[in-house]
Amino acid sequence: MGYFRGFAVTFHKLFEKRVTTSYPRQKRAKPARLHGRHVLNRYEDGMEKCIGCELCAGVCPASCIYVRGADNPDDAPVSPGERYGFVYEINYLRCIHCDLCVEACPTEAITESKLFEFSFTNRSDAIYTRAELLVDAETGRPQRLPWEDWRDGEDEMTSAWMRATSSSGDATYSGRVAWSGELGYGVRPPEVGQSGDGDATDGESA
Amino acid sequence: MNLVTLPVPLVLAADPLLDGAIGFSIVCIVLVKVVVAFTLLLISVMLMVWFERKLLADMHNRIGPAVAGPFGILQTLADGIKLFFKEDLVPDRADRVVFKLAPYLSLVPAFLVFAIVPIGGDFTGDGTVTWFGERTYLQVADPPVGVLFFLALSSVAVYGVMLAGWSSGSKYPLLGSVRASAQMISYEAALGLAIATVFLTSGSLSTHEIVARQVSGSWNVLATGVVPFLVFLIAGTAELNRPPFDLVEAEQELVGGFHTEYSSLRFSLFFLAEFMNVITMSAIAVTLFLGGPAGPVLTDTLGWVWPVFWFSLKVFVFLFCFVWLRATLPRFRYDQLMDLGWKVLIPVALGWFLLIATMNVADDLGWPVLPVVLVGVAVLVCAAALLTGAIDKARYDRLAESADEEAEV
Numbered sequence: 213m214g215y216f217r218g219f220a221v222t223f224h225k226l227f228e229k230r231v232t233t234s235y236p237r238q239k240r241a242k243p244a245r246l247h248g249r250h251v252l253n254r255y256e257d258g259m260e261k262c263i264g265c266e267l268c269a270g271v272c273p274a275s276c277i278y279v280r281g282a283d284n285p286d287d288a289p290v291s292p293g294e295r296y297g298f299v300y301e302i303n304y305l306r307c308i309h310c311d312l313c314v315e316a317c318p319t320e321a322i323t324e325s326k327l328f329e330f331s332f333t334n335r336s337d338a339i340y341t342r343a344e345l346l347v348d349a350e351t352g353r354p355q356r357l358p359w360e361d362w363r364d365g366e367d368e369m370t371s372a373w374m375r376a377t378s379s380s381g382d383a384t385y386s387g388r389v390a391w392s393g394e395l396g397y398g399v400r401p402p403e404v405g406q407s408g409d410g411d412a413t414d415g416e417s418a
Numbered sequence: 419m420n421l422v423t424l425p426v427p428l429v430l431a432a433d434p435l436l437d438g439a440i441g442f443s444i445v446c447i448v449l450v451k452v453v454v455a456f457t458l459l460l461i462s463v464m465l466m467v468w469f470e471r472k473l474l475a476d477m478h479n480r481i482g483p484a485v486a487g488p489f490g491i492l493q494t495l496a497d498g499i500k501l502f503f504k505e506d507l508v509p510d511r512a513d514r515v516v517f518k519l520a521p522y523l524s525l526v527p528a529f530l531v532f533a534i535v536p537i538g539g540d541f542t543g544d545g546t547v548t549w550f551g552e553r554t555y556l557q558v559a560d561p562p563v564g565v566l567f568f569l570a571l572s573s574v575a576v577y578g579v580m581l582a583g584w585s586s587g588s589k590y591p592l593l594g595s596v597r598a599s600a601q602m603i604s605y606e607a608a609l610g611l612a613i614a615t616v617f618l619t620s621g622s623l624s625t626h627e628i629v630a631r632q633v634s635g636s637w638n639v640l641a642t643g644v645v646p647f648l649v650f651l652i653a654g655t656a657e658l659n660r661p662p663f664d665l666v667e668a669e670q671e672l673v674g675g676f677h678t679e680y681s682s683l684r685f686s687l688f689f690l691a692e693f694m695n696v697i698t699m700s701a702i703a704v705t706l707f708l709g710g711p712a713g714p715v716l717t718d719t720l721g722w723v724w725p726v727f728w729f730s731l732k733v734f735v736f737l738f739c740f741v742w743l744r745a746t747l748p749r750f751r752y753d754q755l756m757d758l759g760w761k762v763l764i765p766v767a768l769g770w771f772l773l774i775a776t777m778n779v780a781d782d783l784g785w786p787v788l789p790v791v792l793v794g795v796a797v798l799v800c801a802a803a804l805l806t807g808a809i810d811k812a813r814y815d816r817l818a819e820s821a822d823e824e825a826e827v
Binding site: 225232 | 479
């Protein structure tokens with residue numbers, strides 16, 4: 213009779229709750245570490261964090277990042293260090309959102325937002341340039357490009373990966389919160405499981 | 419009988435509408451019936467595809483089509499339009515004529531079978547309805563060989579599948595069509611034997627007559643003792659190539675089976691035929707075993723609606739079960755399929771047929787029922803034992819033989 217028990221199973225399913233979300237009309241909350249479209253962050257004083265070291269381009273398994281560094285002009289420095297990302301391009305036709313660039317970045321210049329709902333009608337739109345990737349100099353939030361489907365609150369967690377994981381590589385490390393300040397947000401307090409020194413509101417910034 | 423007075427061939431004769439002179443109004447009524455049956459079938463196919471997808475989704479805890487129209491009910495229409503505008507490809511190595519003919523060989527029988535199904539009519543009387551002063555059956559045609567007509571057409575449908583695969587000039591369709599022919603021919607035997615029991619009980623091949631007998635007596639599902647009904651259901655599902663018997667289009671093995679090389683409109687014709695066959699097979703099952711449109715007439719006004727309602731309800735139950743089967747059962751393995759067909763269904767259907775025949779003869783000759791049944795069952799049990807023994811022996815020999823070969827190697 214085990215053969216017929218299957219029929220009862222499928223019949224019971226008729227009255228169970230549906231698991232489907234009617235996607236475009238109804239959206240689930242995104243997980244904290246969701247890997248979406250990248251942003252290039254700035255320090256709280258508006259300086260760019262990227263130093264043009266090309267580590268992200270080197271680590272990228274999809275070879276979708278193209279970086280060229282240049283010396284900071286003396287009169288108007290772009291980044292606090294010696295060099296800055298002169299050209300920074302990410303090809304989203306190739307990017308697999310693995311987040312290795314975020315892990316590789318020594319200055320936490322590149323992080324990922326939670327935006328994944330973007331589509332293009334031509335190749336040049338798919339290649340994001342530095343100007344498009346940089347967060348807004350005033351608010352510190354990612355730019356909302358016309359072909360991207362941003363929803364309220366989605367641009368607030370651009371360094372979600374960095375916040376959810378310790379940038380020093382150990383989620384339960386003791387001591388100071390290791391990530392640097394960001395424009396518009398500052399340094400976040402430690403996550404559950406991390407023991408910051410309670411002095412997280414003004415961490416190392418430039 | 420009254421062949422002489424009939425102005426039309428006997429094939430269409432049983433309908434009182436065609437008894438006597440045939441005027442313009444009668445031609446009109448026949449035309450209307452044809453058009454209504456055609457449209458009804460097309461619309462029900464549309465709803466069936468939607469219903470199947472929706473119910474299947476419900477059984478998977480999903481939502482199913484929900485965007486096109488209310489509850490996604492227009493999804494089939496949208497799919498049809500999409501298919502219509504797709505590029506129509508004929509493979510280079512295909513046999514062009516046969517390749518183009520095959521979808522129609524599938525589709526036309528599916529349509530024609532529905533013509534012999536009585537979908538309404540007050541069978542407490544003579545099973546007619548009165549329209550515009552003319553008494554007529556609620557079926558397109560009532561040939562005296564109705565059920566044979568069904569069997570013939572379901573065999574023709576095999577050609578559609580077989581030729582489609584053969585003419586594609588490609589290996590997966592060929593494999594699919596070889597499977598299809600073997601499967602459909604095997605199960606047609608069981609199907610025919612199950613239906614033969616219905617002839618014995620009803621004493622007629624005309625669908626109208628079979629329904630009328632069921633209304634005056636008991637429904638054939640009981641009159642024939644349930645077993646032929648079950649055999650018919652299983653063999654019918656196999657004949658339709660529906661899960662769990664859908665080896666013909668086993669996606670995991672054969673891409674799409676016989677219709678792999680088809681695209682656009684021709685593909686949609688196969689699709690249409692497949693779902694239409696589900697509906698007609700359900701309608702035939704209802705007609706042969708469940709009394710067709712029989713059921714209580716609950717209101718005086720619009721009394722003709724009730725039989726149609728009961729008929730639709732019964733067909734609906736079958737359609738639900740077909741989807742339920744698909745949601746529940748995994749596909750058979752090919753040898754299991756053949757074993758079930760040849761070693762179980764055909765012997766069971768044949769044995770039951772002989773038993774019913776014996777009882778009919780005993781009834782005619784006035785023999786006592788109980789001894790006849792006992793002897794009959796005893797003979798059948800012996801036959802079953804012999805058959806099982808033979809099958810086991812064959813398997814034993816086969817295993818021994820392969821063991822020998824292995825030993826030699």
